[in-house]
Amino acid sequence: MNVGEVAGTASASGVSAEAILSNRSGGVVLLRVDREAARHTGHPRHLHPALDLKYIQARLEDALGAPVLLFDGWLGRFSVEQSIAVVLACRPRYVVIRAVTWCLEESVRVGAALREHGVVTIAVGQQVQHVARTGFPGWDRAFDLVLPGEPEEEVPRLVLRLRAGEPLAALQAECRRRLDAGVAELVREPDALPFPRFGKRELRDYAFPFPVRGRPVARWGYVLTSWGCPRPCRHCTAIVRKSVGRDLRERDVTRVVDEVLALRDAGAQAIAFEDDSLLVHRARFLRLADELVRRGVALPWMANARPDELDGERVDAARAAGAALLKVGVDSGSPRLIEHLGKTGDGPGWIAATERGFALLEKSGIGSVALFMIGMPDETLADAESTLALARRIRPDYLQVQLYRAYPDVALWDELPETARTRSADYHYLAAESNCSRIPAGELMRLQRRFYRTFYLRPGFAARHLAHHWRYYVSLRAVGRAPAALAYLLRGR
Numbered sequence: 001m002n003v004g005e006v007a008g009t010a011s012a013s014g015v016s017a018e019a020i021l022s023n024r025s026g027g028v029v030l031l032r033v034d035r036e037a038a039r040h041t042g043h044p045r046h047l048h049p050a051l052d053l054k055y056i057q058a059r060l061e062d063a064l065g066a067p068v069l070l071f072d073g074w075l076g077r078f079s080v081e082q083s084i085a086v087v088l089a090c091r092p093r094y095v096v097i098r099a100v101t102w103c104l105e106e107s108v109r110v111g112a113a114l115r116e117h118g119v120v121t122i123a124v125g126q127q128v129q130h131v132a133r134t135g136f137p138g139w140d141r142a143f144d145l146v147l148p149g150e151p152e153e154e155v156p157r158l159v160l161r162l163r164a165g166e167p168l169a170a171l172q173a174e175c176r177r178r179l180d181a182g183v184a185e186l187v188r189e190p191d192a193l194p195f196p197r198f199g200k201r202e203l204r205d206y207a208f209p210f211p212v213r214g215r216p217v218a219r220w221g222y223v224l225t226s227w228g229c230p231r232p233c234r235h236c237t238a239i240v241r242k243s244v245g246r247d248l249r250e251r252d253v254t255r256v257v258d259e260v261l262a263l264r265d266a267g268a269q270a271i272a273f274e275d276d277s278l279l280v281h282r283a284r285f286l287r288l289a290d291e292l293v294r295r296g297v298a299l300p301w302m303a304n305a306r307p308d309e310l311d312g313e314r315v316d317a318a319r320a321a322g323a324a325l326l327k328v329g330v331d332s333g334s335p336r337l338i339e340h341l342g343k344t345g346d347g348p349g350w351i352a353a354t355e356r357g358f359a360l361l362e363k364s365g366i367g368s369v370a371l372f373m374i375g376m377p378d379e380t381l382a383d384a385e386s387t388l389a390l391a392r393r394i395r396p397d398y399l400q401v402q403l404y405r406a407y408p409d410v411a412l413w414d415e416l417p418e419t420a421r422t423r424s425a426d427y428h429y430l431a432a433e434s435n436c437s438r439i440p441a442g443e444l445m446r447l448q449r450r451f452y453r454t455f456y457l458r459p460g461f462a463a464r465h466l467a468h469h470w471r472y473y474v475s476l477r478a479v480g481r482a483p484a485a486l487a488y489l490l491r492g493r
Contacts, residue, residue, distance in 0.1 A: 026066035028159055029092040030057055033099040033107045034073035036080055047074050049206050049222050050098055051242065051274060052124065054196030055152040062194055063160060075205055080106050084113045094159055096151070097143070098125040100239045101407050104136050111142030120144045120168065122158065124151040126238040129409035132179055134421075144168060145175050149184030149244050150227060152193060184244055187227045190251045195259045196222075200267040208272065210398060211472030212324045213367045214300055217270040221263030225288065226250040229276040231306070234342040234411040235376060235404070242274045248281060253288040257295055264299055270324065271301040277329075278303035279314050286313070289321035300324035307350060310357025315364050325367040325397070330354050333390030334383035337376060342411075351390060358394035367468065370396035372451070375404040375444045377412055377420075379437035384447055391455060397468065399455040401448050406436050 030053045053070055060068045069090055073083060087095055087110075095114050099107035104127055111121045123143040131139050132148060145168075147154055158171060178185075187193070203219035227243040229236075238244050260271055279285045302325035303318075310328070318326070332338055333354075335347025344350050361368045372391060374384050391399055406416055413421065420436030435441040455461070466473070 026060065026064045026068045027093040027163070028060055028064070028068045028096070029087050029090050029094075030068065030070040030096045031083065031087060031098065031110070032070075032072045032074060033083070033097060033103050033110060034078035035103045036078055036106050046209055047206055048272065048274070049196075049198075049202065050074075051196060051222060051224055052150065052152050053096065053098055054198075055193050056096060056155045058194040058196050059152070059156040060159060061197075063156060072205075078103075078106065080109045080113075083110055087114060088117055088119075092119055094120045094122065094162065096122045096124060096155055096159075098127075099123075100126040101130050101405075102239075103127075104130065108136065108138045108142040112138060115142065115144065120162065122147065122155060124155060126407070126409060128179075129184075129238060130407065132182075133408040133413065145171060146179060147175065147185050148179060150187045151185060152187050153189070154185045186245050186247070187243070187249060190224075190227060190249055191255055195262055198222075198263065198266055198268070203263075203266065203268050208270075208302065208325075211469040212270070212300065212302065213365065213397075213468050214324055214471075215269075216472045216475070217300065219267050219269045220272050221260070221266070221268030221270070222272045222274050223256065223259055223263070224251075224274050225253070225256045225278065226275050226281075230280065231277070232342045235406070237405075237407040237410050239407060241276050243276065250281065250284060253284070253291045256288060257291045257297065260292070260297055260299065261295070264297070268299065271299050273301060273303035276304060277306055277309060279305045279309040279318075282309075282311075282314060286317050289317035292321040297322065302327065304329065307354040307357045308344065310353070310360055312360060315357075315360045315366065319364040319366055323366045325369065326361060327369040327371060328354075328357065328361075328396070329371045330390070331371070331373050332376065332379070332383065333372075333387035334379070335386075337379055337383045340378055341376065354390060355394060358396060362395055367398075368396040369398040369400055370394060371400050371402075373402045373404045374447055374451075375435055375437045375439060377404075377406065377416065377436045379404075379439060381439050381443070384439060388447075388451060388454065391451060395464075397465070399451065401451040403444055403448060404436070405434060 032050045032053060050070075050072065057068045057070050071083065071086065095111075097107055097111055107123070107127055111123065114121050121143045123146040128146050128148040130136065131146075145158060147158070161171065162168065198221060200219060203221060206222065207218055207220050224242060227249045228245040228247045229241065229243070230246055230248050232246075263271065278288075300322050303323070305326045305328050307328055307330055310326075331341065331343060333351060335351055338344060338347040338350045358368060358370070370391060372387055374387065406413060406420060408421070416436050420434055435444065437444070439447070
């Protein structure tokens with residue numbers, strides 16, 4: 001691979017060509033794989049960092065006293081061959097590969113090629129849970145070690161054990177025993193993890209793609225304040241979660257705010273809290289909000305939440321602490337379906353909480369994204385119409401509607417008919433080949449378009465949007481994105 005090719009791929013992966021060509025990798029390279037097809041969705045894509053890899057990077061750099069390179073395949077048009085060449089140019093002994101269902105084929109190709117060159121490959125991410133449940137062609141040829149669950153603590157330990165001379169075969173047998181027993185790795189000591197490190201370029205690369213209320217934000221920092229989600233949702237996959245496990249393992253709020261301030265010092269203009277739900281533990285969230293105010297952080301932030309967490313006390317605390325945007329997982333407007341999916345035992349109460357919660361956010365001046373899905377297990381057209389009716393009644397800043405995919409790690413996988421199980425690279429937003437609802441597959445894409453047109457093309461939306469976000473459109477770059485967004489909404493009309 002010549003210097004120009006290295007530079008081009010390095011730039012698209014968020015790593016400097018100089019770091020690659022000087023081979024300063026500490027013997028370890030981290031890689032997030034993406035789809036080679038580069039056709040995920042017509043939506044603007046939120047390119048958030050792989051925080052698990054960032055934690056691994058920070059811990060290994062501290063232990064080795066040398067840089068550990070992280071290539072993020074999400075940041076450019078992903079190429080298996082170029083990724084292999086760039087990684088090999090670093091002359092690593094060990095490569096950690098993170099991937100999920102939709103790019104399993106690419107992950108296996110990368111891993112197999114690296115192993116052929118004598119590199120020890122370690123698989124992490126939802127791909128491991130997928131393969132443990134259904135298998136995948138070529139997997140055993142691609143990976144030496146596999147870790148299901150959260151790799152932040154265990155991967156650095158494995159790498160250091162290998163470097164200390166422990167036999168690879170012994171560690172393989174250890175990992176296999178855990179996998180066969182269904183044991184997932186979990187972060188047990190979150191306060192012992194070092195802060196992930198971000199440069200200004202990374203803060204720009206991972207910017208939220210939509211305007212938020214207030215001043216335009218170009219550089220976003222990302223923070224996890226806890227691991228695990230105690231909610232019993234049966235349709236949720238590790239692809240969309242930031243951690244695994246039901247047990248909530250929380251960081252001390254003082255240390256969380258220390259990290260926020262470190263990101264501010266590094267150039268972050270806003271913070272994205274990446275917890276599956278930041279507001280899930282009321283008392284702890286209130287302590288965090290108080291600490292953000294007490295220490296004068298003064299950065300806008302966004303986070304994930306559920307409708308039944310949006311009570312007046314938490315919304316008021318979020319506003320006082322600088323909340324600019326909450327992404328609210330409503331999922332459905334059908335009480336029957338909400339109960340079937342295990343979101344709550346009180347479907348009507350969920351709908352009422354959604355309406356109250358979005359009204360509170362609007363009154364407080366906090367922006368919102370309403371997150372819905374269609375095509376969910378056992379969903380009918382009547383259920384989808386109830387969802388559309390709820391979306392019309394609430395007033396979020398943005399609406400996002402995903403076409404549901406049942407991936408192998410979801411709790412309800414064994415209940416689904418074989419034709420509804422996603423085993424390949426089917427992605428949330430692509431055509432509904434793996435339809436697990438009672439809605440005809442061809443109708444789902446039309447329904448999604450209807451949702452978007454009903455919301456974004458309704459009278460008054462543009463005026464309300466500009467009233468909240470006019471500062472964003474002062475730049476020519478932002479104005480230039482508008483035609484593509486409109487074309488997406490109108491496609492197939």
